[in-house]
Amino acid sequence: MNEGIILLVEDNPDDVDLTLRAMRKNKILNEVVVTRDGTEALDYLFARGTYAGRNVNDLPAVVLLDLRRPKIDGLEVLQELRADPRTKLCPTVILTSSREEQDLIRGYSLGANSYIRKPVDFDQFTEAVRQIGLYWLLLNESLPRKKIG
Amino acid sequence: MRTPGPSICNLSKRLERPTSRFPPESIRGTLILLLLVVLVPVLLTQVWIYNDWLETRRATELQANLELARAVADGFGAYMEGVLRQELAIGIALTASPPPPANTVNRLLAESVQQYPALRNLGWVDLRGRVIASSAPEMVSVEIGDRPYFQEIISGQGWAVSDLLLARVEGDPVFTISRGVRDQNGSLLGVVVATIDPKYFGKTFDVERAGQGSISIFDRQGRRVYRYPEAELSWEQRDPTYTLPVVSRALAGEEVNDILPWTPAGDRRIMAITPIPDIGWAASAGRAEAEAMAPVLQDILPQSVLSLLVTALAFTVAIVISRRIIGPVHRLREHAYAIGRGDFAGSVKVAGPAELEQLADAFNRMGEEIHRQQKVLRESEERYRTLVESVDDCIYVKDAQGHYLLVNSAMARRIGRPAQEIIGRTTLDIYPPEVARVTMEMDSFVFDKGETIRVEREEDTPYGHAVFDARKVPLTNDAGEVIGLVAVSRDITERKQMEDTLRSARDELEARVRERTAELARANQELKGEVAQRQETEQALRQASAYNRSLIEASLDPLVTINAEGKITDVNLAGEKVTGRSRGEIIGADFSDYFVEPEVARAGYQQVFRDGSVQDYALEIRHRDGHTTPVLYNASLYRDEAGEVIGVFAAARDISAQKRAEAEIRKLNDDLERRVVERTAELAAANKELEAFSYSVSHDLRAPLRGIDGFSQALLEDYSDRLDEQGKDHLRRVRTATLRMAKLIDDLLTLSRLTRSEMHRELVDLTVLAQAIATELQKPQPEREATFIIAQGVRVYADAQLMRAVLENLLGNAWKFTSQHPRATIEFGISKRDGERAYYVRDDGAGFDMAYADKLFVPFQRLHAANEFAGTGVGLATVQRVVRRHGGQVWAEGAVGKGATFFFTLGPA
Incomplete structure (x- = not known):
């Protein structure tokens, strides 16, 4: 696996734990940054607030985005992410409970790279996480990181 | 002269050729019979003589054989006595006092052996059974005390002959003749034992007498001791079971002399068995019967062949001789046949026995006489015939069996066939059945009553329809019996026609x-x-006029007539009412005065003159009191008889009630529209709310479920060592329940989405859809033996998304409910229901009870236990929603264990 950071945008602590557990089970050892809501996620991505001082160009290998987050909704996060030239190419996977068609359409039209529905069955969930890891961290050829300065 | 043929005189039977019979009635047959009578006793006598020869020969052979057997028995007895005597002599010599020296003993024994062929050795045995001295040195010291014959002598018997036994030293079959040697007081001093080798008996007896036969000697056990012709016999072949059962009869003392079956092929053997006295043995002699009888048969054979030849010769000679008689007789017979046929040419010449020649002469004379008489008869007949032929009347003669014997030319014309074709046939052969029946009835009258009959009958003849005056006269023989009839009929057609013409002229x-x-x-x-x-x-x-007036008056519509000048000429009661004026007032007034808009009324009046009529012309009539009545006018021109226009006839229809109703409807419509708008807004709001709700459900209800499942799994994985099996089971159940709930939520959402989503009807190919779903269903379970029968070219105008949901559910159900059957057939097709196309999915699976048919489509209703067939019970509810949204109906038919069929219609597109 490459060394990229995984940004997990998820407010449900249960889902956070389960996602991390699923990663551990699949030997995904990359660093995982967990942000609890959309604002925090954007803060991390744009190195603001708590994350001031972080190198903005050090993009995560993949952003796992849950929709319907408090404060700023997941789709809004995506919208802002894609609007900013620094982050617009950041691989973003929508990982959500929703199966509503409108969410799918909006997610893709806002530029999501993937849309994955979280299965209730933990075994299937683990499998989904494994495949996300396999694809985005291993198979997918990411953009070369920009040099600082 | 006519050619000879059947004639009236020839009513008698024809001469018939005899058929062969038994006892033979022909001359040749009789001759052969005679010959047989002579020859058969001769042959039988000969057979009897030959048989006697055979019997005599057989008796002779039996006697000779018996004598041979006796001779063998005697010979054996003599041999035995000789040996015993020699033994006595030896015994005396050995027990002499003083006892002789050993070499003398041995020499004595050896010399004695020489005297008897077949004697192998002689031994001197002490009382303990040990051989003290022997002609054969190797026998000395051999112990024989256990032998039965030795025991017998020890126990007091003078001498003993053993049964056949195996020699102690040589090991081959021998028997012994032994004798006890005693002193004057009777005390036993020793035993002399002679060992006999039966192989050499041939030298002892006169066995050559047996010739080609055989002889045998049997011991007490029935074991074969000796056999001639000599052959090496093993111990087993000597066994009593190999000998014939009759041997045991001889051993018991009976003499047997008989012819016995020998081989399974049927060969027989002449056998004589005779007991050998004193020792209980038996001797037999035998020879093959065929061999013994051969000389006699050799004598008989040539003699019998000679007899048969003589017999055959006698037959041949007899047949040749018989020809001389039969030939002339045949010629006489053929000549008689020829005369019978009427052939008198030539006479018969016979050379043979004198009686036959005389017979032939007599025959020739008879033939000539017949010939002459026939000639006379034929001439007489010919005269009659010419007479009969010359008349115009139809004449024929029939015999008693109804055969035509004579038909004249008039009759032949009437029938339409030449006379030769008719003669010899019956009425039925000639006429169609219905005509024949009439004729035959007349005929039988004549035959039965013997009376003349006369009738007038009509008939279709080759020359047209004709009427005949027919007369039939019986023909009788000398005895007064009716032997036929004569029919004479006259064509009276013309006379009849004449009568008819006259009659019709008068009638006309x-x-x-x-x-x-x-x-x-x-x-x-x-x-x-x-x-x-x-x-x-x-x-x-007069009546019509009054009637018309009352019709006009009775009309509820105001009616008026207006003349060309626009003045009213007539009005009815309704017209008086609507204006509030009397008839008298109205008539003569200008019609437009009574309308709210007189100019519009006048325009209508002119339109009538222009177009001939007006329809539904709207006007308002003013009443004297001021109120108005809306009316529709229908008016037309009316003319006098000459077609001149007299004026206008106008009828008004009061439409005030209609106007009121219209106003009311308009008001109601407005109200309804407003309410629809309101309700639509309400529904839209509710829909919005529902949408938000289901979105929330989709999102927020699933998250906790995932938590429950995930952490249960985590517990199972991380704490399995601290959980007992029951705890683990509980956790697994938590997981199962969680997943089921998740499935329920998904199904519910699908159901609600199907209800909410907008419908886009388009052309959907259900065949392609069903095939795709079938393939998907089969993919995870390729091992199932399921057949999908999908109707081709089923296209509907419906929402593709929703149709997929319907077929997925129905085919999925069919797949699911046939899973417990080894073989399944699932069918998708179309049928007609009340003239509407009904699509159906049919399976032969678990089926259901029709009593619950209406519960099938209620959400979460399940007819099968969850452990039997998985599912949430939403599928069919979904199907129903979709079908109803399309304006169709869904229903099911089935029976428990007999499969189910789900039908749906899709309403008007």
């Missing part, structure tokens, strides 16, 4: 008189009718 005249009279009567009647009619018409006219 009468008819014309009757017609003319009737015409006159009719004319008179018509005249009267016309007068009466005129009176009736006048009356009717």
Whole structure:
């Protein structure tokens, strides 16, 4: 696996734990940054607030985005992410409970790279996480990181 | 002269050829029979003589054989006595006092052996059974104390002959003749034992006497001791079971002399068995019967062949001789046949026995006489025939069996066939059945009664329909019996026609008189009718006028007539009412005065003159009191009889009630529209709310479930060592329940989405859809033996998404409910239901009870236990929603264990 950071945008602590557990089970050892809501996620991505001082160009290998987050909704996060030239190419996977068609359409039209529905069955969930890891961290050829300065 | 043929005189039977019979009635047959009578006893006698020869020979052979057997028995007895005597002599010599020296003993024994062929050795045995001295040195010291014959002598017997036994030293079959040697006091001193080798008996007895036969000697056990012709016999082949059962009879003392079956092939053997006295043995002699009888048969054979040859020769000679008689007889017979056929040419010449030659002469004379008489007869017949042929009447003669014997040319013409073809046939052969029946009835009358009959009959002849005056006369023989009939009939067609013509001419005249009279009567009647009619018409006219007036008055519509000047000429009661004025006031007034808009009324009036009529012309009539009545006018021109326009006839319809109703409807419509708008807004709001709700459900209800499942799994994985099996089971159940709930939520959402989503009807190919779903279903379970029968080219105008949901559910159900059957057939097709196309999915799976048919489509209702067939119970509810949204219906038919069929319609597109 490459060394990229995984940004997990998820407010449900249960889902956070389960996602991390699923990663551990699949030997995904990359660093995982967990942000609890959309604002925090954007803060991390744009190195603001708590994350001031972080190198903005050090993009995560993949952003796992849950929709319907408090404060700023997941789709809004995506919208802002894609609007900013620094982050617009950041691989973003929508990982959500929703199966509503409108969410799918909006997610893709806002530029999501993937849309994955979280299965209730933990075994299937683990499998989904494994495949996300396999694809985005291993198979997918990411953009070369920009040099600082 | 005519050729000889059947004639009236020839009613008698023809000469028939005899058929062969038994006992033979032909001359040749009789001769052969005679010969047989002579020869058969001779042959039988010969057979009896030969048989006697055979019997005698057989008896002789039996006797000779018996004697041979006796001779063998005697010979054996003599041999045995000789040996015993020698043994006695040896015994005396050995027990002499003083005892002789050993070499003397041995020499004595050896010399004695030489005297008897077949004697192998002689031994001197002490009382303990040990051989002290022997002609054969190797026998010395051999112990024989256990042998039965030795025991017998020890126990006091003078001598003993053993049964066949195996020699102690040589090991081959021998027997012994032994003798006890005693002193004067009777005390036993020793035993002399002679060992006999039966192989060499041939030298002892006169076995050559047996010739080609055989002889045998059997011991007490029935074991074969010796056999001639000599052959090496093993111990087993000597066994008593190999000997014939009759041997045991001889051993018991009976003499047997008989012919016995020998081989399974049927060969027989002459056998004599005779007991050998004193020792209980038996001797037999035998030879093959065939061999013994061969000389006699050799004598008999040539003699019998000779007899048969003589017999055959006798037959041949007899047949040759018989020809001399039969030949002339045959010629006489053929000549008689020829005369019978009427062939008198030539006479018969016979050379043979004198009686036959005389017979032939007599025959020739008879033939000539017959010939002459026939000639006379034929001439007489010919005269009759010419007579019969010359008349125009139809004449024929039939015999008692109905065969035509004579038909004259008039009759032949009437039948339409030449006389030769008719003669010899019957009525049935000639006429069609219905005509024949009439003829035959007449014939039988004549035959039965013996009387003449005369009738007039009609018939279709080749020259047209004809009427005959027919007469039939019986023909009788000398005894007064009817043997036929003569029929004479005359064609009376022309006479009949003449009569008919006259009759019809008279009839016609009468008819014309009757017609003319009737015409006159009719004319008179018509005249009267016309007068009466005129009176009736006048009356009717008067009535019609009154009737029309009352019709007009009775009308509820105001009616008015207006003249060319626009003045009212007539008005009815309704017209008076609507204006509030009397008839008198109205008539003569200008019509437009009574309308709210007089100019519009006048325009309508002019339109009538222009177009001939107006329809539904709207006007308002003003009442005297001021109120108005809306009316629709229908008016047309009316003309006098000459076609001149007199004026306008106008009828008004009061439409105030209609106007009121219209106003009311308009008001109601407005109200309804407003309410629809309101309700639509309400529904839209509710829908919005529902959408938000289901979105929330989709999102927020699933998250906790995932938590429950995930952490249960985590517990199972991380704490399995601290959980007992029951705890783990509970956790697994938590997981199962969680997943089921998740499935329920998904199904519910699908159901609600199907209800909410917008419908886009388009052309959907259900065949392609069903095939795709079937493939998907089969993919995870390729091992199932399921057949999908999918109707081709099923296209509907419906929402593709929703149709997929319907087929997925129905086919998925069919797949699911057939899973417990080893073989399944699932069918998708179309049928007609009340003239509407009904699509169906049919399976032969678990089926359901029709009593619950209406529960099938209720959400979460399940007819099968969850452990039997998985599912949430939403599928069919979904199907129903979709079908209803399409304006169709869904229903199911089935029975428990008999499969189910789900039908749906899709309503008008």
